[in-house]
Amino acid sequence: MWFKNIKAYQLTQPLSLDDDDLQNALSEFTFRPCGSQDLNTMGFVPPLSAAGESTMMFHQVQQRYWITLKKQEKILPAAVINAELEEKVAQIEAETGSTVNKKAQSDLKQEIVTRLLPQAFTKNSYTHGFISLPDKMVVIDSSSDGKAEAFMAMIRKAISSLPVVPLSRRSLQGELTHWLTDGAPDNIELLEEAELKSTDDLESVIRCKNQPLDSEEIKLHLDSGKQVQKLGFAWQESLTAVIAEDGSFKRVKFTDRVKEETDDIPKDQVMARLDAEFALMSGELCQFLDYIRTTLKLNDDQ
Structure with missing residues (x-):
C-alpha cells in the first residue's frame, strides 16, 4: 500500500x-x-x-x-452508440422520407443506451x-x-x-522558481526534471527531463521570465516526487530505505504487511507534508 x-x-x-x-x-x-x-x-x-x-x-x-x-x-463506447444511432436514423428517414430532428435523435440515443446497458x-x-x-x-x-x-x-x-x-490555496510557482534560482530548502534535493511556463499571453511551456537544472539553457528560460510549474525533487532519504504549482504531488516513489522496513514480514501474512506498509507510508507522508506546509508557510493562508 x-x-x-x-x-x-x-x-x-x-x-x-x-x-x-x-x-x-x-x-x-x-x-x-x-x-x-x-x-x-x-x-x-x-x-x-x-x-x-x-x-x-x-x-x-x-x-x-x-x-x-x-x-x-x-x-x-460512444462509437458503438453513434453507429447504431446513425443506422436507426437512416432507416427511419428511408421509411418516412422525413428528416429526424435533434430531439428525436436524442430520444433514439437514450433508447439505444437503455437497451445496451445490461x-x-x-x-x-x-x-x-x-x-x-x-x-x-x-x-x-x-x-x-x-x-x-x-x-x-x-x-x-x-x-x-x-x-x-x-494544502495550498495559492500558486506555488514563485516559491518553486526560487528553489531553482536560489537553492532548495534544507532536506530537499532537486532532480533533473522541471516544467517552466511563460507569464505572457503565449503561455509557452518548456518540459525537461534528465536535464541539469543549473545548465545555461535553463538559466536562459528563467531569465526570460518563465516560472516553474512542476519540479522533481527528493526529500531526505524517504521519497522522490514531482511537486506542481497547485501543491499536488505526482509520481511519488518511496525509497528502498523506507520499503525495506517491512521486509521481515512474510509475504503470506498479507494483512500484517498491509498494516505495516500503511503505518510506514502514512507516517512518512504526514511528516513530509507537514514539512512542506511549514517550509512554504501554508498555514499562513488559513
Whole structure:
C-alpha cells in the first residue's frame, strides 16, 4: 500500500472520529455493483479486503484512518452508440422520407443506451485516502481533482462533515522558481526534471527531463521570465516526487530505505504487511507534508 499521487488537504476545524460510529456511517454507503440500468455506482469497501474477509470499512493506525472508495462504471463506447444511432436514423428517414430532428435523435440515443446497458462490460476503480487527526490532514492517492473531490464528497455524506481546504490555496510557482534560482530548502534535493511556463499571453511551456537544472539553457528560460510549474525533487532519504504549482504531488516513489522496513514480514501474512506498509507510508507522508506546509508557510493562508 504505497500512494503514487498526492492530493492533500488541511482540516479547518477539529474532527473527532469514533471507531464504532465511523464503521456504521461508512457501512451506510457500502459499494454495490451496477444494476442493469446504472451507468456507474460508488461506495466504500474495506481497505484490507485484499487480505481476506475483512468487514472493517476503515483501517486505523495512530489515529490515521485509511478509507477506500470503489467505483464501478459501465463501458459503453460512444462509437458503438453513434453507429447504431446513425443506422436507426437512416432507416427511419428511408421509411418516412422525413428528416429526424435533434430531439428525436436524442430520444433514439437514450433508447439505444437503455437497451445496451445490461450487456455492457464494467470497469472497477479504487480511490484510497486517509484522514490523519493528529496532523489535521486528509491525504488522497489521486492525480485528479475530480476523483479527490468525489472521495471527500462520499465521506461527507457518511459522517456529515469534512471541513477542509487544499494544502495550498495559492500558486506555488514563485516559491518553486526560487528553489531553482536560489537553492532548495534544507532536506530537499532537486532532480533533473522541471516544467517552466511563460507569464505572457503565449503561455509557452518548456518540459525537461534528465536535464541539469543549473545548465545555461535553463538559466536562459528563467531569465526570460518563465516560472516553474512542476519540479522533481527528493526529500531526505524517504521519497522522490514531482511537486506542481497547485501543491499536488505526482509520481511519488518511496525509497528502498523506507520499503525495506517491512521486509521481515512474510509475504503470506498479507494483512500484517498491509498494516505495516500503511503505518510506514502514512507516517512518512504526514511528516513530509507537514514539512512542506511549514517550509512554504501554508498555514499562513488559513
